[in-house]
Amino acid sequence: MKQIFLPAFLLLLLAACQNAPKNPKEPVDPTAAAKEQQAFLNDSTKWTTVQWMDSVQNFGKVTDGEKVVITFHFKNTGTNPLVIQNVTASCGCTVPAKPEEPIAPGQEGKITAEFNSVGRVGKASKYLNVTCNTKDQVVNLLFEGEVLPKK
Numbered sequence: 001m002k003q004i005f006l007p008a009f010l011l012l013l014l015a016a017c018q019n020a021p022k023n024p025k026e027p028v029d030p031t032a033a034a035k036e037q038q039a040f041l042n043d044s045t046k047w048t049t050v051q052w053m054d055s056v057q058n059f060g061k062v063t064d065g066e067k068v069v070i071t072f073h074f075k076n077t078g079t080n081p082l083v084i085q086n087v088t089a090s091c092g093c094t095v096p097a098k099p100e101e102p103i104a105p106g107q108e109g110k111i112t113a114e115f116n117s118v119g120r121v122g123k124a125s126k127y128l129n130v131t132c133n134t135k136d137q138v139v140n141l142l143f144e145g146e147v148l149p150k151k
Contacts, residue, residue, distance in 0.1 A: 048078025
């Protein structure tokens, strides 16, 4: 009886594993995802408009080694949800963060960036490139300031 039970159990287990739903955290084909995102951005029926309250900011003076968090505020002034698909920084010293959920028409949102001033003594000018579903698709945000040497 034991000799029949074990192979039958293994067959049932194998069948259950093959019919199990796919893991939703499985990696997605990056090429297909990129094509889908680009198609979304190019679809003018999904475009909206956005008003940036502070697209240029000055963080003043900081000492070498300080981290600065800059926040850019915006409002969706269009009729479609605003989707921030990507935010990239012009330099590895800056780490941006974006809203993951679409911003409804009339609602406000923010994008933050943490600037690490280590080894950046002098004037600092950094850009964030925001890719979203607006006519221009890419918006450039600027922050600047000065990094002073440690005393």
